[in-house]
Amino acid sequence: MQQDIVNIIEEVKSGNKMAFKHLVEEHQQYAFNVAFRVVCNEEDAKDVVQDCFIKIWKNINSFNAKLKFTTWMYKIVINSAIDKLRSGKRANMINIDNVSEKLCHLDLNGPDVQIENQEIGNIISLISDGLPEKQKLVFVLRDIQGFDSVEVQNILDMHETSVKSNLYNARQFVRKKLSKLLACERRLI
Amino acid sequence: MRKEVDMNCNIVREKIYKQVYTDTREFDDELMRHLNDCPACNSYYKDCRSVKKITSLLNQKQAVLNNPKKLTNDILDSLNEIKPKKKSTGFYISINAKRFLAAASVCLMIVFAYEQYVAMEKIIKLE
Numbered sequence A: 001m002q003q004d005i006v007n008i009i010e011e012v013k014s015g016n017k018m019a020f021k022h023l024v025e026e027h028q029q030y031a032f033n034v035a036f037r038v039v040c041n042e043e044d045a046k047d048v049v050q051d052c053f054i055k056i057w058k059n060i061n062s063f064n065a066k067l068k069f070t071t072w073m074y075k076i077v078i079n080s081a082i083d084k085l086r087s088g089k090r091a092n093m094i095n096i097d098n099v100s101e102k103l104c105h106l107d108l109n110g111p112d113v114q115i116e117n118q119e120i121g122n123i124i125s126l127i128s129d130g131l132p133e134k135q136k137l138v139f140v141l142r143d144i145q146g147f148d149s150v151e152v153q154n155i156l157d158m159h160e161t162s163v164k165s166n167l168y169n170a171r172q173f174v175r176k177k178l179s180k181l182l183a184c185e186r187r188l189i
Numbered sequence B: 001m002r003k004e005v006d007m008n009c010n011i012v013r014e015k016i017y018k019q020v021y022t023d024t025r026e027f028d029d030e031l032m033r034h035l036n037d038c039p040a041c042n043s044y045y046k047d048c049r050s051v052k053k054i055t056s057l058l059n060q061k062q063a064v065l066n067n068p069k070k071l072t073n074d075i076l077d078s079l080n081e082i083k084p085k086k087k088s089t090g091f092y093i094s095i096n097a098k099r100f101l102a103a104a105s106v107c108l109m110i111v112f113a114y115e116q117y118v119a120m121e122k123i124i125k126l127e
């Protein structure tokens, strides 16, 4: 598998578009998932993924083979997502009352909670909006995406202690925010 | 007295944080008694667990990319006018340029040496 990706990247470096198509098909869902968790809506996440793969095509020769390809890709996804967030153009605004209502009535102990894409985005947006940028990225990658600490350090070029402290502060922020939102009921316990 | 209670609460909350986020066993009888007697720490514990449960749920739910073929095609379409940067191009150009300059300077030296030789010959003849 690792050898496959090395071969594909070598082909892409020589300008092979079919190899690049294969690379996109294999990785766009993963890139989309991470982008979506940062920008919190489908249209923006697709823009981020498109921007990301264009950058990969343009800069494939600067890819350092010592790094995992996905780590490099996620770095680019995160940078594009930050640009998107900073541009301030959000594809849709969320209705806080509706999302809070949804959160209050989520049965987290149920066998399989059904949530649509946009509901996932709205909940992430609701609990993480207002976080400083670094804290938000660490929180999203570590707690919501589920990457381990080393992967987060590599993607964000951050030291272990910095990841830990940003994560701690983010979790405290989210806890306080949720505490107010969920004051309506304690069903989540 | 108040300070002692705050200090105790801080220690309890550190343990709660570790218990919730690192899966280590931090709870003992003393801590459980504190949770029963201290509504603030009790709320803290419940809120931490709520955050953990919600993030765990979000973690399990993948955001599904609808119509992936269209996104792939959009990406490929946007490449038509872009070529990957050749990392080594600049290096080869500079090597070629160096070779050219070296050859040119050798030629110039030969020309100058020849002119010098001709000039010296003339001077000798004049003398």
Ligand SMILES: [Zn+2]
Pocket (backbone or CB within 6 Å): B008, B009, B012, B034, B038, B040, B041, B042
């Ligand atoms: Zn307490």
